[in-house]
Amino acid sequence: MSIDPSVRGGANAVSLLDGRENFRHPGPPGSGGSDGSDRREPMKFPGSIRPLGRRGGEEGRQASRPLNIRALDDNRRRVSHATRGRGAAMDMLAPRVWVVDDDRSVAAALARVLRTAAVHVEVMHAPVSLLERLDRERPDCVLLDLWLGAACALDLLPAIERQPTYVPVVFLSAQADVASSVLAMRHGAIDFLVKPVEPGLLLDAVIRAVARARGWREAAANRTEATDRLAALTRRELQVFDQVVLGKPNKRIAVELGTSEKTVKVHRGRVMHKLAARSVVDLVRLADRARGS
Numbered sequence: 001m002s003i004d005p006s007v008r009g010g011a012n013a014v015s016l017l018d019g020r021e022n023f024r025h026p027g028p029p030g031s032g033g034s035d036g037s038d039r040r041e042p043m044k045f046p047g048s049i050r051p052l053g054r055r056g057g058e059e060g061r062q063a064s065r066p067l068n069i070r071a072l073d074d075n076r077r078r079v080s081h082a083t084r085g086r087g088a089a090m091d092m093l094a095p096r097v098w099v100v101d102d103d104r105s106v107a108a109a110l111a112r113v114l115r116t117a118a119v120h121v122e123v124m125h126a127p128v129s130l131l132e133r134l135d136r137e138r139p140d141c142v143l144l145d146l147w148l149g150a151a152c153a154l155d156l157l158p159a160i161e162r163q164p165t166y167v168p169v170v171f172l173s174a175q176a177d178v179a180s181s182v183l184a185m186r187h188g189a190i191d192f193l194v195k196p197v198e199p200g201l202l203l204d205a206v207i208r209a210v211a212r213a214r215g216w217r218e219a220a221a222n223r224t225e226a227t228d229r230l231a232a233l234t235r236r237e238l239q240v241f242d243q244v245v246l247g248k249p250n251k252r253i254a255v256e257l258g259t260s261e262k263t264v265k266v267h268r269g270r271v272m273h274k275l276a277a278r279s280v281v282d283l284v285r286l287a288d289r290a291r292g293s
Helices: 055-063 070-080 103-117 127-134 153-161 179-187 199-230 235-244 250-257 261-274 282-290
Strands: 097-101 120-122 141-145 168-172 191-194
Touching: 097 103, 097 127, 097 199, 103 199, 120 127, 120 179, 127 153, 141 153, 141 199, 153 168, 153 179, 168 179, 168 199, 179 191, 191 199, 199 282, 235 250, 235 261, 235 282, 250 261
Parallel strands: 097 120, 097 141, 141 168, 168 191
Antiparallel strands: none
């Protein structure tokens, strides 16, 4: 799956870590050291994403700089604009993103960044919570930590793929793993981000996920509406419809269906009336929507 790398920015908007050290998980608990302990080493924080805390000197003055309000507002507009043009009903709703991370402080920090972009966020901490909610609701995007305790979130992908509607997933991990990244992308993940993630990269992935989810739902709604309209046709009318959208003239259709040209004209008129079509172009567009193209 190709990922559009052109949208970036907002890295100085806000820190993803608030008042505590973030640690890199080398793997599931118990896999850290040779003595069986779960060893963790402090992460190095690139760019402007640094843990906030008590510090002095120049570094302390940099950490106390005010937020870049213009960058936050730009990010908010980017998310809003990405979801427009999908129908009036969808425009009324803010993007819904579920953050699933067993580290409560990191989950809260991710939620704060997303809320600056006018995103409706819900936080969960266990895989069972995610699966239970998916039985009843559909988010626009799921931000999913690779390791949820001792469970690998890649094992949740089959259950997510079985959902009746498309649910885009963006993976997060404190440890870069090529094999896990490849497997996640093969299963349709939008992106695989490494913690600590810059706010701009996070919002970029969410924008693409929301746009893809709403585009899928719009196409599904159009497909359902088109098939419902075609269901009003009789079997013979549907046969005539199939031939008309292929651009065949009445005489040719009559030969292929084994009937008279006059009968084809009658069926064709009924098709146009039942489908409220003004031209063959309208029929072709309806056929495309029914096929989902």
